[in-house]
Amino acid sequence: MKTNCSFSQVDENGFYGNYGGAYVPEILYKTVEDLRRAYLPIIESEDFKGEFRLLLRDYVGRPSPLYFARRMSERYGCQLYLKREDLNHTGAHKINNSLGQILIARRMGKRRIIAETGAGQHGVATATACALMDMPCTVYMGATDVARQRPNVERMKMLGAEVRPVESGNMTLKDATNEAIRDWCCHPADTFYIIGSTVGPHPYPDLVARLQSVISEEIKWQLEEKVGRCYPDYLIACVGGGSNAAGTIFHYLDDERVSIVLAEAGGLGVDTGRTAASLQIGSDGILHGSRIRLMQTEDGQIVEPYSISAGLDYPGTGPIHCNLYESGRARVLAVNDDEALAAAFELTRTEGIIPALESAHALGVLPKMRFGKDDVVVLTVSGRGDKDMETYLKAIK
Numbered sequence: 001m002k003t004n005c006s007f008s009q010v011d012e013n014g015f016y017g018n019y020g021g022a023y024v025p026e027i028l029y030k031t032v033e034d035l036r037r038a039y040l041p042i043i044e045s046e047d048f049k050g051e052f053r054l055l056l057r058d059y060v061g062r063p064s065p066l067y068f069a070r071r072m073s074e075r076y077g078c079q080l081y082l083k084r085e086d087l088n089h090t091g092a093h094k095i096n097n098s099l100g101q102i103l104i105a106r107r108m109g110k111r112r113i114i115a116e117t118g119a120g121q122h123g124v125a126t127a128t129a130c131a132l133m134d135m136p137c138t139v140y141m142g143a144t145d146v147a148r149q150r151p152n153v154e155r156m157k158m159l160g161a162e163v164r165p166v167e168s169g170n171m172t173l174k175d176a177t178n179e180a181i182r183d184w185c186c187h188p189a190d191t192f193y194i195i196g197s198t199v200g201p202h203p204y205p206d207l208v209a210r211l212q213s214v215i216s217e218e219i220k221w222q223l224e225e226k227v228g229r230c231y232p233d234y235l236i237a238c239v240g241g242g243s244n245a246a247g248t249i250f251h252y253l254d255d256e257r258v259s260i261v262l263a264e265a266g267g268l269g270v271d272t273g274r275t276a277a278s279l280q281i282g283s284d285g286i287l288h289g290s291r292i293r294l295m296q297t298e299d300g301q302i303v304e305p306y307s308i309s310a311g312l313d314y315p316g317t318g319p320i321h322c323n324l325y326e327s328g329r330a331r332v333l334a335v336n337d338d339e340a341l342a343a344a345f346e347l348t349r350t351e352g353i354i355p356a357l358e359s360a361h362a363l364g365v366l367p368k369m370r371f372g373k374d375d376v377v378v379l380t381v382s383g384r385g386d387k388d389m390e391t392y393l394k395a396i397k
């Protein structure tokens with residue numbers, strides 16, 4: 001299969017095939033353009049690489065283990081390895097990105113950090129990076145999510161961040177992102193917006209994918225060590241905006257031996273109108289600065305998304321994955337709320353690992369697949385389930 005969706009082939013204007021670009025209001029043009037000019041020279045400099053690598057090792061605790069899940073492998077008739085991003089400091093992959101972006105912000109002379117958050121993991125990671133670097137931090141979070149992910153709100157406050165609840169729309173991630181962009185428009189010169197996923201105007205999707213690419217960089221040598229070859233037969237990850245998936249597949253995108261399977265949030269079911277499966281039911285449109293597949297009405301109004309998982313409850317997916325879907329390079333499956341819950345309990349009871357609800361969507365792919373018993377499957381557990389205990393305990397009753 002020939003694909004035209006290599007990360008390295010993101011074009012000059014930030015397009016992956018038909019998706020991407022930088023659709024920003026006039027007032028942000030210079031800010032985004034400054035970042036576009038600055039990001040590659042910075043992240044390719046020895047100075048940045050050294051500082052970033054050291055933080056990932058000694059502060060985040062990388063490399064994250066690649067764990068052979070013996071009991072789950074028996075159950076699904078394959079060789080299942082879990083990439084344990086849940087074991088990172090602050091409990092998810094988001095810290096890789098927040099630390100990378102704050103190092104860029106400092107090198108660009110920015111003084112203030114803003115962020116949006118859904119499940120709160122990106123907010124916590126960014127608040128953590130700001131505490132570490134002594135920078136003021138404002139996090140926008142939908143009021144619905146403030147209520148359903150309370151432990152993360154408390155962590156952000158303890159870390160010294162200001163959490164601003166957002167009460168527009170259905171008070172989730174899209175609405176938080178709107179408010180963060182509004183703030184950015186008011187303070188474009190001194191504020192750096194740390195976006196939490198492979199979404200937003202170019203260069204953010206490329207920047208975030210590169211910062212998260214440490215995940216597949218590690219998978220390569222970890223597999224070599226464990227199975228004697230550097231590539232798996234399958235890579236599985238969940239997609240909200242797409243950052244943990246982008247990091248997982250980054251170094252395998254052009255490797256045709258590797259099948260890529262992405263899980264998006266089905267909510268109550270793709271056809272129920274209560275879903276966040278934007279790749280499958282979306283159509284092309286522009287949201288938050290980028291051309292993507294989007295849940296929208298015929299006249300272009302956003303359809304409010306729904307998922308039990310706050311981190312996947314977003315009406316679109318970043319341009320990288322839209323292109324992977326359109327080109328057929330990735331297979332995309334919807335995993336519904338009940339399937340994700342069942343998968344979370346299954347992993348907990350067979351391997352003793354409580355995954356984040358988002359990651360449980362990736363696990364929910366397993367019963368839908370047919371593997372050969374020697375197939376090497378790498379599934380990224382993007383985060384841990386501490387923040388989701390209330391939802392899980394409710395499901396037991």
Ligand SMILES: *Cc1c(COP(=O)(O)O)cnc(C)c1O
Nearest residue numbers: 121197240241242243244358383
């Ligand atoms: C934020 C989050 C996600 C979804 O975001 P992506 O950018 O698609 O990775 C998935 N899992 C966890 C644990 C998260 O915190």
